[in-house]
Amino acid sequence: MKIFKSFTKRIFNILFRKKKEISLGFYGPPNAGKTSLANRICKDWTGEEIGKVSKIAHETRHVQFKEEVEIKYKEKSLKFKLIDTPGIATKIDYEDFMKSKMKKKQSQKRAKEATQGIVEAIKWLDDMDAVIVVVDSTENPYSQVNITIVGNLVARKIPVLVVANKIDLKKSDVKKIEAAFPEYEVVGVSAKKGKNMNEFYESVFRLAKKA
Amino acid sequence: MSNKIKRSKKVKGLTLQFMPYSEIASLDSVGRIKKLLKIVLDNKVVILQGKLKPEEETRLIEDTMIMVGNIKGFKGVELAVIDQDKGDLGMMGKVKFGLAKALTGQQNAMTIIGPATIVKEMKKDPKKLEVMMR
Numbered sequence: 001m002k003i004f005k006s007f008t009k010r011i012f013n014i015l016f017r018k019k020k021e022i023s024l025g026f027y028g029p030p031n032a033g034k035t036s037l038a039n040r041i042c043k044d045w046t047g048e049e050i051g052k053v054s055k056i057a058h059e060t061r062h063v064q065f066k067e068e069v070e071i072k073y074k075e076k077s078l079k080f081k082l083i084d085t086p087g088i089a090t091k092i093d094y095e096d097f098m099k100s101k102m103k104k105k106q107s108q109k110r111a112k113e114a115t116q117g118i119v120e121a122i123k124w125l126d127d128m129d130a131v132i133v134v135v136d137s138t139e140n141p142y143s144q145v146n147i148t149i150v151g152n153l154v155a156r157k158i159p160v161l162v163v164a165n166k167i168d169l170k171k172s173d174v175k176k177i178e179a180a181f182p183e184y185e186v187v188g189v190s191a192k193k194g195k196n197m198n199e200f201y202e203s204v205f206r207l208a209k210k211a
Numbered sequence: 212m213s214n215k216i217k218r219s220k221k222v223k224g225l226t227l228q229f230m231p232y233s234e235i236a237s238l239d240s241v242g243r244i245k246k247l248l249k250i251v252l253d254n255k256v257v258i259l260q261g262k263l264k265p266e267e268e269t270r271l272i273e274d275t276m277i278m279v280g281n282i283k284g285f286k287g288v289e290l291a292v293i294d295q296d297k298g299d300l301g302m303m304g305k306v307k308f309g310l311a312k313a314l315t316g317q318q319n320a321m322t323i324i325g326p327a328t329i330v331k332e333m334k335k336d337p338k339k340l341e342v343m344m345r
Contacts, residue, residue: 090272091287091327092279115276122273142335144290148272151265179337 021068022211023127024080024204027153028134029145030057030087030114033165035064037134037191038084042066044197050084056100058114060086063124073201078208085124086117088145125152130159130211132204137164137188138171141180150181159210161203164188167195225256225329225344232261240267244274247324251288252278256325262292263322271324289330291340295319 026034039049051064066082092114097107125131131153135141141164153160161184164177168190178186187203189196228250235243244267250257263271271290279287323333323342334341 088272089287090275090290092276093286093327112280115280118276119273122269125269140334140336142337144268144292144333144335145272147292148265148268148290152269155265 022080022129022208023083025083025085025124025128025131026134027085027121027131027149028087029143030089032087032134032136033191034087034134035060035084037163037165037189038082040191040194040197042069042082045069045071050082056097058087058110060084061113061117062086063120071201071204073205076205078205080208083124083128085121086114088118088121088149090145125156128158130207132161132163134163134165135177137166137174137177138169141177150184159207160184161207162186163200165191168193228255228257230257230259232259240270243267244271247271248274248278251324251326252285254326254329256323256330259322261322262294262320286327289325289327289333291323291333291335293321293340
Protein backbone atom coordinates (compact mmCIF):
# COMPACT_ATOMS: atom_id res chain seq x y z
CA MET A 1 0.00 0.00 0.00
CA LYS A 2 2.85 2.39 0.92
CA ILE A 3 4.72 1.59 -2.28
CA PHE A 4 1.57 2.12 -4.34
CA LYS A 5 0.95 5.49 -2.64
CA SER A 6 4.47 6.79 -3.25
CA PHE A 7 4.36 5.60 -6.88
CA THR A 8 1.05 7.39 -7.44
CA LYS A 9 2.41 10.52 -5.78
CA ARG A 10 5.46 10.47 -8.04
CA ILE A 11 3.37 10.10 -11.19
CA PHE A 12 1.06 12.90 -10.01
CA ASN A 13 4.04 15.21 -9.42
CA ILE A 14 5.54 14.47 -12.83
CA LEU A 15 2.25 15.19 -14.58
CA PHE A 16 1.08 18.21 -12.65
CA ARG A 17 4.13 19.77 -11.05
CA LYS A 18 4.89 23.31 -12.23
CA LYS A 19 8.50 23.78 -13.25
CA LYS A 20 10.24 26.06 -10.79
CA GLU A 21 12.86 27.49 -13.13
CA ILE A 22 12.74 27.58 -16.90
CA SER A 23 15.82 27.43 -19.13
CA LEU A 24 15.82 30.58 -21.23
CA GLY A 25 18.28 30.56 -24.11
CA PHE A 26 19.72 33.48 -26.06
CA TYR A 27 20.35 32.58 -29.68
CA GLY A 28 21.13 34.51 -32.82
CA PRO A 29 23.85 35.44 -35.31
CA PRO A 30 27.26 36.71 -34.13
CA ASN A 31 27.47 40.33 -32.92
CA ALA A 32 23.71 40.77 -32.58
CA GLY A 33 24.08 41.63 -28.89
CA LYS A 34 23.06 38.40 -27.12
CA THR A 35 25.68 38.74 -24.40
CA SER A 36 25.06 42.49 -24.08
CA LEU A 37 21.39 41.79 -23.45
CA ALA A 38 22.17 38.90 -21.11
CA ASN A 39 24.58 41.18 -19.23
CA ARG A 40 21.92 43.90 -18.98
CA ILE A 41 19.44 41.42 -17.45
CA CYS A 42 21.97 39.80 -15.13
CA LYS A 43 23.32 43.15 -13.93
CA ASP A 44 19.78 44.45 -13.31
CA TRP A 45 18.66 41.41 -11.31
CA THR A 46 21.74 39.67 -9.93
CA GLY A 47 24.31 42.45 -9.83
CA GLU A 48 26.76 40.43 -11.93
CA GLU A 49 27.37 40.22 -15.67
CA ILE A 50 27.50 36.89 -17.49
CA GLY A 51 30.27 37.44 -20.04
CA LYS A 52 32.53 39.73 -22.04
CA VAL A 53 31.40 41.68 -25.08
CA SER A 54 33.38 42.95 -28.03
CA LYS A 55 32.92 44.61 -31.40
CA ILE A 56 34.82 41.68 -32.90
CA ALA A 57 32.43 38.85 -33.74
CA HIS A 58 32.50 35.55 -31.88
CA GLU A 59 33.53 36.97 -28.51
CA THR A 60 31.27 34.39 -26.84
CA ARG A 61 32.71 31.04 -27.85
CA HIS A 62 31.26 28.85 -25.10
CA VAL A 63 27.78 28.46 -23.71
CA GLN A 64 27.51 30.61 -20.54
CA PHE A 65 24.99 30.22 -17.74
CA LYS A 66 23.49 32.23 -14.95
CA GLU A 67 21.34 30.21 -12.58
CA GLU A 68 18.37 31.55 -10.61
CA VAL A 69 17.89 34.87 -12.33
CA GLU A 70 14.72 36.31 -10.88
CA ILE A 71 13.04 39.24 -12.55
CA LYS A 72 10.27 41.13 -10.78
CA TYR A 73 8.09 43.47 -12.77
CA LYS A 74 4.65 44.91 -11.97
CA GLU A 75 3.98 42.51 -9.10
CA LYS A 76 4.96 39.56 -11.26
CA SER A 77 8.01 37.42 -10.72
CA LEU A 78 9.84 35.00 -12.97
CA LYS A 79 12.77 32.77 -12.15
CA PHE A 80 14.91 31.30 -14.90
CA LYS A 81 18.26 29.90 -15.85
CA LEU A 82 19.79 32.25 -18.40
CA ILE A 83 21.80 30.52 -21.10
CA ASP A 84 23.87 32.71 -23.40
CA THR A 85 25.15 30.96 -26.52
CA PRO A 86 27.81 31.64 -29.17
CA GLY A 87 26.53 33.33 -32.32
CA ILE A 88 25.56 30.87 -35.02
CA ALA A 89 27.19 31.23 -38.42
CA THR A 90 27.66 29.05 -41.48
CA LYS A 91 31.24 30.17 -42.11
CA ILE A 92 34.25 31.22 -40.07
CA ASP A 93 37.40 32.73 -41.55
CA TYR A 94 40.30 33.51 -39.25
CA GLU A 95 41.45 36.19 -41.70
CA ASP A 96 38.39 38.25 -40.73
CA PHE A 97 39.75 38.48 -37.18
CA MET A 98 43.13 39.59 -38.53
CA LYS A 99 41.34 42.57 -40.16
CA SER A 100 40.57 43.68 -36.58
CA LYS A 101 44.31 43.74 -35.94
CA MET A 102 44.47 40.37 -34.25
CA LYS A 103 47.63 38.32 -34.81
CA LYS A 104 47.46 35.24 -37.04
CA LYS A 105 47.87 32.61 -34.30
CA GLN A 106 45.35 34.35 -32.06
CA SER A 107 42.91 34.66 -35.00
CA GLN A 108 43.25 30.97 -35.85
CA LYS A 109 42.67 30.02 -32.22
CA ARG A 110 39.59 32.26 -32.06
CA ALA A 111 38.23 30.76 -35.29
CA LYS A 112 38.70 27.21 -33.98
CA GLU A 113 36.98 28.07 -30.69
CA ALA A 114 34.17 29.81 -32.54
CA THR A 115 33.41 26.71 -34.65
CA GLN A 116 33.36 24.55 -31.51
CA GLY A 117 31.12 27.11 -29.82
CA ILE A 118 28.58 26.94 -32.64
CA VAL A 119 28.45 23.14 -32.41
CA GLU A 120 27.93 23.46 -28.64
CA ALA A 121 25.16 26.06 -29.10
CA ILE A 122 23.29 23.81 -31.52
CA LYS A 123 23.51 20.84 -29.14
CA TRP A 124 22.07 22.98 -26.33
CA LEU A 125 18.86 23.65 -28.31
CA ASP A 126 17.48 20.37 -26.91
CA ASP A 127 17.57 21.76 -23.38
CA MET A 128 15.76 25.05 -23.87
CA ASP A 129 12.27 25.72 -22.54
CA ALA A 130 12.05 29.08 -24.32
CA VAL A 131 14.37 31.07 -26.55
CA ILE A 132 15.04 34.71 -27.17
CA VAL A 133 16.39 35.17 -30.69
CA VAL A 134 18.46 38.34 -30.73
CA VAL A 135 18.97 39.99 -34.11
CA ASP A 136 20.73 43.20 -35.05
CA SER A 137 18.01 45.65 -36.12
CA THR A 138 20.46 47.46 -38.41
CA GLU A 139 21.20 44.33 -40.44
CA ASN A 140 19.21 42.34 -43.00
CA PRO A 141 16.97 40.00 -40.98
CA TYR A 142 16.41 37.56 -43.85
CA SER A 143 19.73 35.78 -43.35
CA GLN A 144 19.38 32.01 -43.55
CA VAL A 145 20.93 31.63 -40.11
CA ASN A 146 18.06 33.59 -38.52
CA ILE A 147 15.44 31.66 -40.46
CA THR A 148 17.06 28.31 -39.65
CA ILE A 149 17.30 29.08 -35.93
CA VAL A 150 13.66 30.17 -35.68
CA GLY A 151 12.46 27.31 -37.89
CA ASN A 152 14.29 24.82 -35.74
CA LEU A 153 12.79 26.20 -32.54
CA VAL A 154 9.30 26.08 -34.01
CA ALA A 155 9.84 22.47 -35.11
CA ARG A 156 10.84 21.59 -31.54
CA LYS A 157 7.78 23.52 -30.23
CA ILE A 158 10.00 25.87 -28.23
CA PRO A 159 8.36 29.30 -27.77
CA VAL A 160 10.27 32.18 -29.34
CA LEU A 161 10.61 35.89 -28.72
CA VAL A 162 12.47 37.92 -31.35
CA VAL A 163 14.46 40.84 -29.97
CA ALA A 164 15.52 43.53 -32.43
CA ASN A 165 18.61 44.94 -30.72
CA LYS A 166 20.54 48.15 -31.31
CA ILE A 167 17.51 50.46 -31.65
CA ASP A 168 19.78 53.29 -30.48
CA LEU A 169 21.52 53.26 -33.88
CA LYS A 170 20.35 55.38 -36.84
CA LYS A 171 20.16 52.45 -39.27
CA SER A 172 17.87 50.50 -36.95
CA ASP A 173 14.65 49.31 -38.61
CA VAL A 174 12.41 47.33 -36.24
CA LYS A 175 9.57 47.28 -38.81
CA LYS A 176 11.83 45.29 -41.17
CA ILE A 177 12.42 42.74 -38.40
CA GLU A 178 8.67 42.53 -37.73
CA ALA A 179 8.04 41.99 -41.45
CA ALA A 180 10.63 39.21 -41.55
CA PHE A 181 9.07 37.40 -38.57
CA PRO A 182 5.34 38.17 -38.83
CA GLU A 183 4.27 35.13 -36.78
CA TYR A 184 6.37 36.01 -33.75
CA GLU A 185 6.38 38.70 -31.13
CA VAL A 186 9.14 41.20 -31.87
CA VAL A 187 10.40 43.74 -29.36
CA GLY A 188 12.98 46.42 -30.08
CA VAL A 189 15.62 47.20 -27.43
CA SER A 190 19.01 48.71 -26.98
CA ALA A 191 20.87 46.36 -24.66
CA LYS A 192 23.82 48.75 -24.63
CA LYS A 193 21.80 51.82 -23.59
CA GLY A 194 19.04 50.01 -21.69
CA LYS A 195 16.28 51.33 -23.96
CA ASN A 196 12.80 49.78 -23.91
CA MET A 197 13.73 47.18 -21.32
CA ASN A 198 10.30 47.42 -19.62
CA GLU A 199 8.55 46.32 -22.79
CA PHE A 200 11.17 43.59 -23.16
CA TYR A 201 10.48 42.25 -19.64
CA GLU A 202 6.74 42.23 -20.33
CA SER A 203 7.43 40.17 -23.46
CA VAL A 204 9.60 37.77 -21.46
CA PHE A 205 6.74 37.17 -19.01
CA ARG A 206 4.44 36.36 -21.94
CA LEU A 207 7.09 34.06 -23.40
CA ALA A 208 7.53 32.21 -20.10
CA LYS A 209 3.79 31.50 -19.93
CA LYS A 210 4.06 29.53 -23.18
CA ALA A 211 7.01 27.44 -21.95
CA MET B 212 63.31 42.11 -80.89
CA SER B 213 61.46 43.11 -77.83
CA ASN B 214 60.74 40.51 -75.28
CA LYS B 215 57.07 40.55 -74.59
CA ILE B 216 55.99 39.05 -71.36
CA LYS B 217 52.93 37.04 -72.18
CA ARG B 218 50.43 36.98 -69.44
CA SER B 219 47.99 34.17 -69.72
CA LYS B 220 44.53 35.11 -68.53
CA LYS B 221 42.93 32.38 -66.52
CA VAL B 222 39.18 32.23 -66.83
CA LYS B 223 37.73 31.40 -63.46
CA GLY B 224 34.92 28.90 -63.77
CA LEU B 225 32.06 28.18 -61.47
CA THR B 226 30.16 24.90 -61.35
CA LEU B 227 26.51 24.96 -60.44
CA GLN B 228 25.24 21.48 -59.68
CA PHE B 229 21.50 21.13 -59.93
CA MET B 230 20.04 18.42 -57.76
CA PRO B 231 16.41 17.31 -57.95
CA TYR B 232 14.92 16.45 -54.55
CA SER B 233 14.42 12.86 -55.70
CA GLU B 234 18.21 12.38 -55.47
CA ILE B 235 18.11 12.79 -51.70
CA ALA B 236 14.49 11.84 -50.94
CA SER B 237 15.30 8.23 -50.08
CA LEU B 238 18.30 9.13 -47.90
CA ASP B 239 18.14 9.71 -44.17
CA SER B 240 19.07 13.13 -42.75
CA VAL B 241 22.73 12.19 -42.25
CA GLY B 242 22.96 10.88 -45.81
CA ARG B 243 21.37 14.02 -47.25
CA ILE B 244 23.75 16.37 -45.52
CA LYS B 245 26.73 14.18 -46.36
CA LYS B 246 25.79 14.21 -50.05
CA LEU B 247 25.29 17.98 -50.18
CA LEU B 248 28.49 18.80 -48.32
CA LYS B 249 30.50 16.42 -50.50
CA ILE B 250 29.55 18.50 -53.54
CA VAL B 251 30.37 21.74 -51.73
CA LEU B 252 33.77 20.38 -50.70
CA ASP B 253 34.38 19.82 -54.41
CA ASN B 254 34.13 23.61 -54.80
CA LYS B 255 30.73 23.49 -56.48
CA VAL B 256 27.54 25.40 -55.75
CA VAL B 257 24.58 23.10 -55.17
CA ILE B 258 21.13 24.13 -56.28
CA LEU B 259 18.73 21.73 -54.59
CA GLN B 260 15.15 21.55 -55.75
CA GLY B 261 13.23 21.62 -52.47
CA LYS B 262 14.41 22.27 -48.97
CA LEU B 263 15.76 20.45 -45.98
CA LYS B 264 13.80 20.04 -42.77
CA PRO B 265 14.65 22.65 -40.09
CA GLU B 266 16.53 20.08 -38.02
CA GLU B 267 18.48 19.05 -41.15
CA GLU B 268 19.45 22.67 -41.85
CA THR B 269 20.72 22.97 -38.30
CA ARG B 270 22.60 19.70 -38.66
CA LEU B 271 24.10 21.05 -41.89
CA ILE B 272 25.44 24.06 -39.99
CA GLU B 273 26.75 21.83 -37.22
CA ASP B 274 28.54 19.49 -39.64
CA THR B 275 29.90 22.45 -41.58
CA MET B 276 31.45 23.86 -38.42
CA ILE B 277 33.02 20.50 -37.55
CA MET B 278 34.51 20.44 -41.04
CA VAL B 279 35.82 24.02 -40.74
CA GLY B 280 37.74 22.96 -37.66
CA ASN B 281 39.16 19.88 -39.35
CA ILE B 282 39.59 20.47 -43.09
CA LYS B 283 42.39 22.82 -44.10
CA GLY B 284 41.23 25.65 -46.34
CA PHE B 285 37.52 25.00 -45.78
CA LYS B 286 35.86 28.11 -44.36
CA GLY B 287 32.24 27.05 -44.34
CA VAL B 288 29.27 27.63 -46.60
CA GLU B 289 26.87 30.27 -47.75
CA LEU B 290 23.30 29.04 -47.57
CA ALA B 291 20.03 30.42 -48.82
CA VAL B 292 16.56 28.95 -49.14
CA ILE B 293 14.00 30.43 -51.47
CA ASP B 294 10.54 29.43 -50.38
CA GLN B 295 7.22 30.13 -52.02
CA ASP B 296 5.56 33.04 -50.29
CA LYS B 297 2.39 31.48 -48.94
CA GLY B 298 0.92 34.95 -48.60
CA ASP B 299 -2.81 35.17 -48.22
CA LEU B 300 -3.83 31.66 -49.28
CA GLY B 301 -6.89 31.36 -47.13
CA MET B 302 -7.86 28.23 -45.22
CA MET B 303 -8.35 25.95 -48.26
CA GLY B 304 -5.23 27.24 -49.92
CA LYS B 305 -3.16 26.45 -46.83
CA VAL B 306 -4.63 22.92 -46.69
CA LYS B 307 -3.74 22.34 -50.36
CA PHE B 308 -0.27 23.77 -49.78
CA GLY B 309 0.26 21.51 -46.79
CA LEU B 310 -0.86 18.46 -48.74
CA ALA B 311 1.40 19.28 -51.67
CA LYS B 312 4.28 19.76 -49.26
CA ALA B 313 3.65 16.40 -47.62
CA LEU B 314 3.46 14.58 -50.97
CA THR B 315 6.25 16.21 -52.92
CA GLY B 316 8.75 17.35 -50.28
CA GLN B 317 8.08 21.01 -50.93
CA GLN B 318 9.66 21.07 -54.36
CA ASN B 319 8.43 24.62 -54.90
CA ALA B 320 11.34 25.74 -52.73
CA MET B 321 15.00 25.95 -53.71
CA THR B 322 18.10 25.61 -51.57
CA ILE B 323 21.44 27.04 -52.65
CA ILE B 324 24.61 25.99 -50.85
CA GLY B 325 28.03 27.21 -51.91
CA PRO B 326 31.53 27.03 -50.42
CA ALA B 327 32.47 30.25 -48.64
CA THR B 328 35.75 30.26 -50.58
CA ILE B 329 33.80 30.87 -53.79
CA VAL B 330 30.59 32.52 -52.60
CA LYS B 331 31.30 35.69 -50.65
CA GLU B 332 27.73 36.29 -49.53
CA MET B 333 24.12 35.47 -50.27
CA LYS B 334 21.86 38.39 -49.47
CA LYS B 335 18.21 37.61 -49.29
CA ASP B 336 15.20 39.84 -48.94
CA PRO B 337 11.59 38.89 -49.59
CA LYS B 338 11.74 39.60 -53.31
CA LYS B 339 15.23 38.69 -54.44
CA LEU B 340 18.41 36.80 -53.74
CA GLU B 341 21.81 38.35 -54.49
CA VAL B 342 24.74 36.01 -54.75
CA MET B 343 28.11 37.70 -54.47
CA MET B 344 31.11 35.76 -55.66
CA ARG B 345 34.73 36.18 -54.60
